[in-house]
Amino acid sequence: MDSKPSDHTDPLEHLAGLIERVTFHSPETGFGVMRVKVRGQRDLVTVVGTAPGVTAGEWVDARGRWIVDSNYGQQFKAQILRTTPPNTPEGVEKYLSSGLIKGVGPKFAGRLVKAFGVGVFDVIQKSPDRLREVDGIGPTRQARIIKAWEEQKAVREIMIFLHSHGVGTSRAFRIYKTYGESTIEKVQENPYRLAQDIWGIGFKTADQIAEKLGIDKQSDIRARAGVEYVLQTLTEEGHCAFSRDGLVKKAVKILEIPEPIIETALNGEIGEERLVQREQPDGQRLVYLASLDASERGLARNLVQLLTKPHPCPGIDVPKAIEWAEKRLGITLATAQKKALELVTKSKVMVITGGPGVGKTTLVNAIVKVFHAKKLKVVLCAPTGRAAKRMAETASMTAKTIHRLLEFDPITARFKHDAENPLDGDVFVVDETSMIDLVLAHQLVRAIPSQAALILVGDVDQLPSVEPGSVLRDIIESGVVPVCRLTEVFRQAAQSAIIMNSYRVNHGDMPIWPESGAPETSDFYCGGRSKSAARGGVGGGGVKVQRPW
Numbered sequence: 436m437d438s439k440p441s442d443h444t445d446p447l448e449h450l451a452g453l454i455e456r457v458t459f460h461s462p463e464t465g466f467g468v469m470r471v472k473v474r475g476q477r478d479l480v481t482v483v484g485t486a487p488g489v490t491a492g493e494w495v496d497a498r499g500r501w502i503v504d505s506n507y508g509q510q511f512k513a514q515i516l517r518t519t520p521p522n523t524p525e526g527v528e529k530y531l532s533s534g535l536i537k538g539v540g541p542k543f544a545g546r547l548v549k550a551f552g553v554g555v556f557d558v559i560q561k562s563p564d565r566l567r568e569v570d571g572i573g574p575t576r577q578a579r580i581i582k583a584w585e586e587q588k589a590v591r592e593i594m595i596f597l598h599s600h601g602v603g604t605s606r607a608f609r610i611y612k613t614y615g616e617s618t619i620e621k622v623q624e625n626p627y628r629l630a631q632d633i634w635g636i637g638f639k640t641a642d643q644i645a646e647k648l649g650i651d652k653q654s655d656i657r658a659r660a661g662v663e664y665v666l667q668t669l670t671e672e673g674h675c676a677f678s679r680d681g682l683v684k685k686a687v688k689i690l691e692i693p694e695p696i697i698e699t700a701l702n703g704e705i706g707e708e709r710l711v712q713r714e715q716p717d718g719q720r721l722v723y724l725a726s727l728d729a730s731e732r733g734l735a736r737n738l739v740q741l742l743t744k745p746h747p748c749p750g751i752d753v754p755k756a757i758e759w760a761e762k763r764l765g766i767t768l769a770t771a772q773k774k775a776l777e778l779v780t781k782s783k784v785m786v787i788t789g790g791p792g793v794g795k796t797t798l799v800n801a802i803v804k805v806f807h808a809k810k811l812k813v814v815l816c817a818p819t820g821r822a823a824k825r826m827a828e829t830a831s832m833t834a835k836t837i838h839r840l841l842e843f844d845p846i847t848a849r850f851k852h853d854a855e856n857p858l859d860g861d862v863f864v865v866d867e868t869s870m871i872d873l874v875l876a877h878q879l880v881r882a883i884p885s886q887a888a889l890i891l892v893g894d895v896d897q898l899p900s901v902e903p904g905s906v907l908r909d910i911i912e913s914g915v916v917p918v919c920r921l922t923e924v925f926r927q928a929a930q931s932a933i934i935m936n937s938y939r940v941n942h943g944d945m946p947i948w949p950e951s952g953a954p955e956t957s958d959f960y961c962g963g964r965s966k967s968a969a970r971g972g973v974g975g976g977g978v979k980v981q982r983p984w
Contacts, residue, residue, distance in 0.1 A: 450497045465609075661692065734876055865892065
């Protein structure tokens with residue numbers, strides 16, 4: 436065994452030794468910290484890794500790399516970790532007295548080892564009646580010992596099976612936690628269910644396991660899992676659904692399975708409602724992942740339900756409210772902004788959209804002031820931390836990311852707030868809505884209480900969300916939700932060449948480029964590097980734009 440730390444580019448190193456004590460082990464995650472006695476090492480070695488269970492006295496066989504933890508010093512971080520029962524009297528006694536077997540402490544562990552030596556495990560497995568030969572072990576304690584041994588044996592066999600089929604320790608533990616004692620049976624029956632049931636395991640990993648198990652590449656179970664995998668990859672490109680004909684063609688090419696088998700598999704997935712097929716007015720058949728179909732329909736349903744409830748704002752004299760807000764903010768609102776402010780006091784759900792520099796932020800600040808004056812609880816949120824921070828600074832109040840607002844739990848991968856446990860607030864203002872994907876939008880809207888109002892703010896011409904869906908554009912185009920379009924570019928924003936050129940591009944016109952050799956007074960430039968960029972920044976908020984020719 437090489438005990439020297441290694442570089443991460445080196446192959447995995449091997450470490451083996453006796454577990455002297457278990458410092459920490461989590462039954463939920465399998466993560467454990469062990470102190471291990473390794474031959475050739477004077478001091479105990481700290482080994483960290485994942486396993487269903489680790490017990491003092493066991494022999495550990497690990498493959499991984501040496502690391503230096505900033506808090507705990509040098510450790511061996513195992514990527515593959517296997518444990519086996521001890522084969523020395525000392526190890527056996529430590530193993531039995533570790534608390535693994537209820538009712539067997541140091542006293543009985545010593546008696547068992549004295550009576551049977553290192554062969555005690557053979558006695559438990561093959562001749563359990565002999566345990567009664569030990570003073571103090573009656574029927575009850577004997578049954579406990581046999582049960583604990585069988586459970587450990589089952590877990591060990593499951594881990595060996597998964598390791599032999601190329602599954603790493605962390606994934607193997609997640610599989611075992613999901614399927615328990617039925618793991619081997621279920622994986623052999625259909626390894627592709629791993630991609631459906633186990634977080635972090637995808638189709639490709641399941642496909643590798645299936646190949647080792649000898650499953651035919653053109654089998655129905657592979658075709659069905661493969662069709663879902665292909666559709667999933669398409670959603671990663673932004674699609675909420677895909678045409679049935681296009682999906683079949685892509686699946687045939689990617690999976691290398693004949694079209695008739697793919698068609699049968701697709702019908703099977705639709706029949707079991709893992710995929711959903713919906714026919715459009717033009718006759719085209721679209722196929723959805725069931726989760727995206729549910730999110731799309733759920734979002735639409737929740738928006739309509741919000742619209743039908745009374746507005747939380749009490750009676751208000753809008754002209755006076757506008758005049759009051761203008762004085763408080765020291766500004767004069769444009770006509771479109773005033774109309775929008777009037778609309779938000781009447782409509783439970785509305786959209787405020789417009790390009791850069793049209794006063795969306797100013798309008799939101801005025802809305803917040805008015806609703807606060809009416810003693811309404813206003814909640815601000817945005818999809819990213821940067822957007823939430825900017826929103827908080829301009830509105831002078833707390834703003835959160837949507838995930839933080841809904842209280843995302845990384846362990847369960849769920850939000851604390853939902854339809855059964857709604858958020859607390861009267862008016863919810865969501866900024867940068869164009870960046871919100873379909874699933875997140877659904878999770879947010881379903882958590883908004885029915886009596887609250889929802890204001891969606893964003894530039895529909897910005898880049899869409901990374902995940903599937905074009906939520907803001909679709910809501911606007913539905914015609915169901917009132918929309919306020921701000922179009923007037925204010926004086927300060929009009930001085931920005933970036934903003935003015937963005938409007939030119941949106942209208943199909945070429946941007947106005949700065950003249951060659953002119954001093955760098957514009958925030959819009961192309962080619963080369965500006966003086967500010969050479970200093971490591973992009974001065975004045977400018978962006979580097981390459982000519983399209």
